[in-house]
Amino acid sequence: xxxxxxxxxxxxxxxxxxxxxxxxxxxxxxxxxxxxxxxxxxxxxxxxxxxxxxxxxxxxxxxxxxxxxxxxxxxxxxxxxxxxxxxxxxxxxxxxxxxxxxxxxxxxxx
Amino acid sequence: xxxxxxxxxxxxxxxxxxxxxxxxxxxxxxxxxxxxxxxxxxxxxxxxxxxxxxxxxxxxxxxxxxxxxxxxxxxxxxxxxxxxxxxxxxxxxxxxxxxxxxxxxxxxxx
Amino acid sequence: xxxxxxxxxxxxxxxxxxxxxxxxxxxxxxxxxxxxxxxxxxxxxxxxxxxxxxxxxxxxxxxxxxxxxxxxxxxxxxxxxxxxxxxxxxxxxxxxxxxxxxxxxxxxxx
Amino acid sequence: xxxxxxxxxxxxxxxxxxxxxxxxxxxxxxxxxxxxxxxxxxxxxxxxxxxxxxxxxxxxxxxxxxxxxxxxxxxxxxxxxxxxxxxxxxxxxxxxxxxxxxxxxxxxxx
Numbered sequence: 001x002x003x004x005x006x007x008x009x010x011x012x013x014x015x016x017x018x019x020x021x022x023x024x025x026x027x028x029x030x031x032x033x034x035x036x037x038x039x040x041x042x043x044x045x046x047x048x049x050x051x052x053x054x055x056x057x058x059x060x061x062x063x064x065x066x067x068x069x070x071x072x073x074x075x076x077x078x079x080x081x082x083x084x085x086x087x088x089x090x091x092x093x094x095x096x097x098x099x100x101x102x103x104x105x106x107x108x109x110x
Numbered sequence: 111x112x113x114x115x116x117x118x119x120x121x122x123x124x125x126x127x128x129x130x131x132x133x134x135x136x137x138x139x140x141x142x143x144x145x146x147x148x149x150x151x152x153x154x155x156x157x158x159x160x161x162x163x164x165x166x167x168x169x170x171x172x173x174x175x176x177x178x179x180x181x182x183x184x185x186x187x188x189x190x191x192x193x194x195x196x197x198x199x200x201x202x203x204x205x206x207x208x209x210x211x212x213x214x215x216x217x218x219x220x
Numbered sequence: 221x222x223x224x225x226x227x228x229x230x231x232x233x234x235x236x237x238x239x240x241x242x243x244x245x246x247x248x249x250x251x252x253x254x255x256x257x258x259x260x261x262x263x264x265x266x267x268x269x270x271x272x273x274x275x276x277x278x279x280x281x282x283x284x285x286x287x288x289x290x291x292x293x294x295x296x297x298x299x300x301x302x303x304x305x306x307x308x309x310x311x312x313x314x315x316x317x318x319x320x321x322x323x324x325x326x327x328x329x330x
Numbered sequence: 331x332x333x334x335x336x337x338x339x340x341x342x343x344x345x346x347x348x349x350x351x352x353x354x355x356x357x358x359x360x361x362x363x364x365x366x367x368x369x370x371x372x373x374x375x376x377x378x379x380x381x382x383x384x385x386x387x388x389x390x391x392x393x394x395x396x397x398x399x400x401x402x403x404x405x406x407x408x409x410x411x412x413x414x415x416x417x418x419x420x421x422x423x424x425x426x427x428x429x430x431x432x433x434x435x436x437x438x439x440x
Contacts, residue, residue: 044172
């Protein structure tokens with residue numbers, strides 16, 4: 001990859017990893033577990049988190065200065081998603097990916 | 111469509127229309143005109159605008175309250191894209207779609 | 221919009237409309253109804269249909285000849301989604317959007 | 331991640347990596363080099379390749395059997411993109427990512 005700082009390259013990777021884990025967890029684990037896992041507020045948060053991560057990666061890859069705003073929003077949604085997944089339980093991989101992505105995104109907003 | 115207010119439905123349509131016009135203009139008109147039209151700052155702004163519009167529509171369709179933040183960011187990028195397209199010229203359809211989308215997105219951020 | 225034939229412009233609009241209705245129906249109606257509506261096979265089909273439609277529109281807007289293949293796949297998924305929504309019931313808007321999009325996409329594959 | 335075979339997990343990673351490299355290369359390297367790099371046919375192919383890769387990853391994450399068709403199309407576009415990048419030159423990372431992704435996608439179409 002060109003031009004992007006090591007920090008931005010790392011953030012792109014964290015975003016794509018979190019996109020992958022949130023979307024994959026929602027569409028396999030959550031749909032198959034049912035109950036709390038498909039409760040609208042939780043499921044929408046998982047899907048919004050996946051989309052926010054993919055969009056933030058996209059903005060950094062486009063190399064636009066607007067990535068600062070998408071990264072700020074992404075950090076916020078990831079934190080909320082991590083807390084929600086922790087409360088519901090059995091989604092440790094998702095909790096970890098969201099926390100790690102939020103940390104990485106916050107560094108890009110400065 | 112369900113649940114979404116008339117105002118939100120209108121905003122989803124404005125976002126999808128602006129996504130369509132920005133992406134279509136960049137990938138046909140701009141690439142074929144060359145020169146100023148493929149200057150990195152301009153082309154990236156067109157692509158960021160298309161992505162921001164598509165993401166805002168997606169967030170409203172997911173029915174997540176986070177759409178307020180994506181709509182605020184979308185309004186900002188659309189205004190910037192409209193101004194840039196106006197300066198370069200020969201992209202009136204894009205200027206109009208961006209302005210109209212920005213107006214609609216601002217109403218969703220309250 | 222530039223260059224695209226009237227037929228392609230119509231297909232782009234059908235794809236974006238079907239994307240909007242499938243995603244919106246899944247994330248509001250289906251999640252809130254529960255039961256059969258969040259059964260994994262059905263819900264995945266709704267989400268795959270929304271993504272296929274958005275991707276086909278994207279390929280036509282990019283103006284790449286590969287749109288013929290994405291339109292063929294889109295027509296197939298839309299037909300399957302229409303049939304599934306008809307069987308489950310109470311999703312007439314989705315059935316109609318999928319059928320109409322499938323018709324439009326088939327015309328682009330010639 | 332749940333349920334997905336090791337082979338599918340690998341293909342998802344290859345697709346997201348190729349998405350990242352194609353989009354990043356187009357929006358930085360190609361836009362800044364200009365000339366052949368922003369010639370419409372080449373630039374559209376880069377953008378179509380990025381979108382095809384992201385969509386194939388998305389379909390596998392949704393866990394829909396339709397991923398076989400998106401993977402077939404993705405393999406085809408990746409091969410074409412690799413050849414085009416090789417001809418134009420100075421995009422070795424992109425050539426390699428496209429070839430590797432095409433190999434991985436072909437294994438998913440059986």
